[in-house]
Amino acid sequence: MLGNLPNTTDIMKQSVWNNIYSMDIIRKNKLEFVSERKYISEDIIWNFEFLKSTSNAQLINERGYFYRQNNLSLSRHYNPKRFELIKIFYSTLIEKVRFLDNFDEAKLRIQKQFLINLRTCFSQEKNLPYDRIITDVKYMVRDQTVINVVNQYPVKELGFRQRIFVELIRFKKYRILANIIKYI
Structure with a gap:
């Protein structure tokens, strides 16, 4: 749910629309969505809090919901605050996973998602x-x-391609990045 590892595609969908949740757990733990204006991916934050509140979660391999892509959604349009939001989101997730036994793996997944979000910026x-x-x-x-x-x-x-993108960032080749933005 946090993202995939460097050389894998082992990611779960991060949205809430592809899950079924217990209202008892939601009410008991007073779970609420944070604003998408505060976090760039509020679904992940919510899912994380929900999963911390339960001892029973199951994955099923059935399609019971079809998502309609909305080209007018906030995630599809330029947002001048997006970069600041992805940094807040990144640091929030890092803080939330610090207690996990597999913190190093979780951190790698969050870092990869940060790089993907940066590419979107x-x-x-x-x-x-x-x-x-x-x-x-x-x-x-x-x-x-x-x-x-x-x-x-x-x-x-x-x-x-991902490696080239990250290396251009590492070496601060901002002019090259600016010229290839339309292909990212």
Whole structure:
């Protein structure tokens, strides 16, 4: 649910729309959604809190729900606050998993999801004026959270395209990144 490991695709859907929940557990633990304006992926935060509140969860391999893609949703449009939101989301998840026995694995999964979210931030810049893209990308690659994740992450375990993307960030090649944004 937190994301996949560097060289795998072992991810569970992070949304709440593909799950069935016990209202007793929700009421008993006073579980509520946080605003999507506070966290970029409020579903993961909610799922995490729900799963902490139960001792029984099951995965089934049935399709009983079909999701309709909404091109007008907040996740599809440029959001100038997205970068700050993904950093808040990242640090929140890291804090939530610190107590887990498999913290190192959870951290790797969260870091990979951060890199995916960062790529989304870059790709959403593509319709902005070029000088604005340069300024924004430069700001992002110089950010301390980005630097920490890129330096800690086992980049060599990523696929070729992902590895190139992360290495361009690591070496702060913001002009190259700005030029390839439309292909990200």
